[in-house]
Amino acid sequence: MCGIVGYLGNKNAFPILLNGLKRLEYRGYDSTGIALIENGKIDVHKKEGKVRELEQITENQSFKSTIGIGHTRWATHGEPNDVNAHPHVSNSGNLAIIHNGIIENYGSLKKDLIQRGYTFESDTDTEVFVNFIEDIKKSENLSLEDALRIALTKVIGAYAIAIISMDTPNKLVAARKGSPLVLGLGKDEFYLASDATPIIEHTNEVIYLKDEEIVVMENGEYHIKDSRDIPQTPYIQTLELELEAIEKGGHDHFMHKEIFEQPISIADCMRGRLNAEKGELTLGGIRNYAKALQNAERIVIIACGTSWHAGLVAEYIFEDLCRIPVEVEYASEFRYRNPVINEGDIVIAISQSGETADTLAAIELAKSKGAIVLGVVNTVGSSISRVSHEGAYLHAGPEIGVASTKAFTAQLTVLFMIALKAAKNKGTIAENRFQQLLRELSLIPSKVEKALQSNDKIEEISDMFKNASNFLYLGRGYNFPVALEGALKLKEISYIHAEGYPAAEMKHGPIALIDENMPVVVIATRDSSYDKIVSNIQEVKARKGVVIAVVTEGDSLIPGMADFTIEVPSTHESLMPLVSVIPLQLLSYHIAVMRGANVDQPRNLAKSVTVE
Ligand code: M6R
16 A cells, blocks of 8 residues: 655656656555655655646646655555645655555654654654654764664564655665565666556666665665665566556556456466466476475465455365365454464465565464465565465456456466366366366356456446445355455445345345345356255345346346346356356446446555555
8 A cells, every 4th residue: 555656867757756656546545745856955745635636736847856756645644635645754854755554663753752852744654754764864973774774673564665865865765674665777767666567667677675675776876785784686677567558558447458358367377377279287386386285284375355255266166176175264364363374284375466464464474384375466576476485476467456357367267277287286186177177267268258248238237226225246156256256346446335145145144135125146157056046036036136147148047037137158167257257347347437436446445455
């Protein structure tokens, strides 16, 4: 949460920073700000609201500075307003800082600083942080980086920060712990950002800074040291990310683009891994732990939100194909219990961003108890990909819309491949079934393409339900997690209350909610529980509920009972979530657009949740 950018070089910093903030706005959009060193002074421009508000208040100004830092905020300490917006400046006006993370002991630091005469304008932990650095710098007469290094040994919490100082107008200093930070290397210039998206239009040479590293950029050179002041040899990566992958490309919203990209993103996930003609499946990323996986006594899946829903589907797949018991845990709950983890247990951590704080903390806990952690992550170079023992990237391309869509289907694809491979290695799947599932998986991109063709019909249905106050989503078996996912999509972007439930559980409570005002989305594709879900639809209809059913192409029974039906192509039931989720993504998208909601940046949310 929060996006940070920095620039030092020979170009005009302001437009670079502003553009970078636009790219990072998905990480937080409560307020925005930029600080430059202009005419020997720290010059700060900040505003509550989105980047365009900052753009408006600065549009008639001309800037010449070649150094600066910028921030887009997701509020933690203090409400979103102009004063709490970053950058924050120290009392003397000498230092300006931007910060993504939380300083947990800011209260005691603040008390101490107040006693020493410091004053504070904002409610933020960050303003305390910058004055704390200033205090150390002044009292010990230190360089900016030395003062920062000492300060960092005394703060508790997570941070990615960048600092500039009026005293040293050609120096940019940054550090990270627990929050991501990427350094882009240009010719005599440096870019900093929370992820690589603001950087790739300038350079594809990047360094993903490690926890507790401090980088100092000055005079066309950079030096990275750890918290003990020991120089580090960085690993420079060449990114393959294309600019068009992070732009809307003619779509009204990123979410729309990402929903419609799925035939390609799913194919990209399988590229180089699955060869249906030859009947081969290769997963190089988990080669070293393949044996450990097939021999595991237990698999624990940890994730949050949509990634957790992908984990629930994976539970069914692994248990069915590999006969290994699986537990799926919310990372945030797992880490605050005293979970039983045995040496050799396999923990699969699923995350689109690879930066989710709860998932990261759960991984550390699992590792400390001897588990082997396999990461299923989309963002290359992200923290989770680095702390996992091994893993498989999704290769779905950047997902910018806050509501996760293509990452979910990519997660299902990768998890299915991992399970299938493990089952083959373990011998729990017959060769002909293995080959059949491989072939079926390879057909999923074209089936998703077909499912997307219901878009117009779904738009019409959306128009009829756009004013509903509640929705119920029901599914059984593999489609139960899809019901949860459909409900999450609707509530997060349209702000309509929605609940996902296993269809058979409805009679144990939620059935009391059903009347003629309750739209019930039932995922009722043809599978082993088809007859049962048909009965559930009848139960809803008997209570005058309005049923929108997602059915398998050619179903002739359910259309006679449901009020609306949306067809999806048939596939094996374990792969059906990849297809049956598509209409639910579209339904939530259209309803949100019709309600005038900000689809890509829903209120109160941020794309990567880097606070606990
Ligand atoms: O980046 P991650 O997959 O770890 O994120 C987990 C959740 O925060 C995320 O899935 C969230 O629930 C999305 N907004 C759902 O659309």
